[in-house]
Amino acid sequence: MKSTFKFTRLSRALGLATLVLLSGAAFAADKVTIIVGGYEKQIYLPAKLAQSLGYFTAEGLDVDLLNEASGVDAENEMLAGAVQGVVGFYDHCVDLQTKGKYVESVVQFSQAPGEVELVSTKRPEIKTMADLRGKSLGVTGLGSSTNFLSQYLMVKSGVPLGEFSTIPVGAGTTFIAAMTQDKIQAGMTTEPTISRMLKTGEARVLVDLRTLEKTKAALGGAYPAASLYMPTDWVEKNKPTVQKLANAFVKTLKFINTHSAAEIAEKMPKDFYAGDKEGYIKALTDGKSMFTADGVMPQGGPETVLAVLAAFSKNVKGKTVDLSKTYTTEFVKNVK
DSSP: OHEEEHHHHHHHHHHHHHHHHHHOOOOOOOTTEEEESSSTTTGGGHHHHHHHHHHHHHTEEEEEEEEOHHHHHHHHHTTTTSOOOEEEEEEHHHHHTEEEEEEEEEEEOOOOOOOEEEEETTTOOOOOOGGTEEETEEESTTHHHHHHHHHHHHHHHOOOTSEEEEEEETHHHHHHHHHTTOOOEEEETTTTTTHHHHHHHHHEEEESSSSSSHHHHHHHOOOOOEEEEHHHHHHHOHHHHHHHHHHHHHHHHHHHHHHHHHHHTTTTTTGGGGTTTHHHHHHHHHHHGGGOOSSOOTHHHHHHHHHHHOOOTTTTTTTOOOOOBOOOOOTTTGOO
C-alpha cells in the first residue's frame, strides 16, 4: 500500500510539474520583444501608451519594449532576429523588399510623418530646401526615415544627391547640440524636440509634415509613417500573438482618438515631457490628428511612399515592388 501511495503521489507531482511547464511555455509563446525607434518621440507614442494603459497585459501578452534612437538601427535588430517587431516608419517595409527582405506593417499608427525640417535661426538666408545646397542636414541615422525624407525634399527642390550632406545626430539633446554648435544647419526631427527648439528660438520651421494636409502638400499624398512592422514569415507563424498585438494597439489608437492631449499625457512617463509638460501637451494637441483611429493603412498611402523613395533611392528606383506585401489589414480588421 505504501509503495502505491508513493507512486500515486509521485505521479501527481510529475503531472503538476508538467502542467506548470506547459503553462509556462504557453505564456512564453506570447512574450514579444518590440524595439521602438525612440519611444519618447510623440510619433511613436502608441507603443508606451499601450503599455501604460495595461492593454498588452489585458491581451495576455508579455511585451518588452526596447528603446533605440534611430529607426534604421531598430530595423537591423529585427533583421538580426533579436526582436520580433519594430515600431518605426512603414517606408522601411518598401525599402527592404527591394533588398529581398519581406516585412509588413501589421498596425498602421499614422498617416503623416509627424516630423519637421528645422533650420537654425543663425541662418536667416535659408528660406527653402533649395537654399540648403552645400549644407549639412541632421537626421536620426543614415538609412533612417528622416534621411529618406530629407533626401527626397532636397531632390524635389532641385538639389541632387552629393550636393548636400546628411549627418546622423539622433534626436532630443544630441540633435539640439548639433544645431546650436553649427554642425548641422538644418535637420529633420520630431516632437518634443521641435517644440524645445522653437521655444528657445534656436530654430524655425522650414517644412512641416505634422498634419495630413501639410504632408499632402509636401509629399503629394498621405504618407503612412509610424507603424508596428514585423517579418512576414514571423507573422504567418504567430497569427494569434499578432492578433493580440493588433487588439492592444487598435484599442490604444481609439483611446488617442477619444481623449484630449492632456489626458493622454497623464498616462505617459514624466521624463517624456523633457521638462516642459505644457509644451508636450500643446505639441500633442497640434499633432494628434496624424494618428489613424483604427490602425488601417490609409488609401493611396503606400503608393505615395513608393513614389517618394523612387525619386531619389537607387535601391528603389526602377525596381518592382509588390506593395500588397508591405502591409496587411488582416489583423486590424479582425479587432472587435
